[in-house]
Amino acid sequence: MRRRILFIAAGGVLLIIGILAYGLIYAVTPPAGGVSSKTITLKKGTTFRQVALTLEKDGVIEGVTRFILLGRVFNAGHQVKAGEYCFNLPISPWRVLRKITRGQIKTYTITIPEGYALSQIADILDSHGIVSKEDFLREASSAEMLSRYHIDGSDLEGYLFPDSYAWSKDSDPAAVIQFFLRRFRQVYTPEMAQRAAFLDLSEREVLTIASIVERETSDPRERPLVSAVIHNRLGKGVRLQSDPTVIYGIPDFNGNLTRENLRRYTPYNTYLIPGLPPGPICNPGLSSIKAALYPTPVDYLYFVSKNDGTHHFSRTLEEHEKAVDKYQRRRKR
Secondary structure, X not given: OHHHHHHHHHHHHHHHHHHHHHHHHHHHOOOOOOOEEEEEEEOOOOOHHHHHHHHHHOOOXXXXXXXXXXXXXXXXXXXXXXXXXXEEEOOOHHHHHHHHHHOOOOOEEEEOOOOOOHHHHHHHHHHOOOOOHHHHXXXXXXXXXXXXXXXXXXXXXXXXXXOEEEEOOOOXXXXXXXXXXXXXXXXXXXXXXXXXXXXXXXXXXHHHHHHHHHHHOOOOOOHHHHHHHHHHHHHHOOOOOOHHHHHXXXXXXXXXXXXXXXXXXXXXXXXXXXXXXXXXXXXXXXXXXXXXXXXXXXXXXXXXXXXXXXXXXXXXXXXXXXXXXXXXXXXHO
């Protein structure tokens, strides 16, 4: 009798070992097939069984039941993260399980150009499927978001630092914005904040000046000079008369700046209002932020485009008029 019990027990142990061995072999053995790549989107609220069915249908795994049992062993049923996944086949079920429970979602590198406005950035993110334009703009102007990051203004214009970022599709708008703001805080150093205080400028005023510099010239060598003109005019109480600020205040601007536009009152028309506009007109890069904080020590008050990407700078209105005649009026005639 005792021998029989030992025999049954030994058989049970061998059976368990066999099952475990079979499970282990299944977990680490990729399905047969050629080398390929599959991109699969797992949506929120999808059950683990539906996940397994999707993976089998697209040839990522073999054996829905076995994959579900593997998931149960590791309590993975409620750990699957929604998102877009890229699987390089063949791949073992264990690696598939680890990928979808760790949320190793496929990301896309998106480059935000310097000088893009909030709405333009929203267009880029929407076109790549990262987040919808409407959701992004709503989050970027929410009182809760502005309060959380101690930003004085009606939206995050100026604070979305232009750089290359890696995001997944259908990202949370708040999470996307956090990437921007985290990068901005890395770039806008305590030394910059001290310099702004020395100039008696708030952070928002620095970004406003930097955004005007960004839109006025694309030449990094000229940015400290453009900044000097802005600082000098502000110091003398002279209106900035900046075309980019006027354009920013015109909804659906068609690309043609007219005299009527210059005479039309908006909070951003610096031909009519004194001082700086209410806030940034774009999201400036590091070069323009530095230029706003460290203008060249010159007494220029004017500049005009030379139509080659650079500008002519003048100290007096008489010099400026001559430059305008040379580079603009004569060219038009």
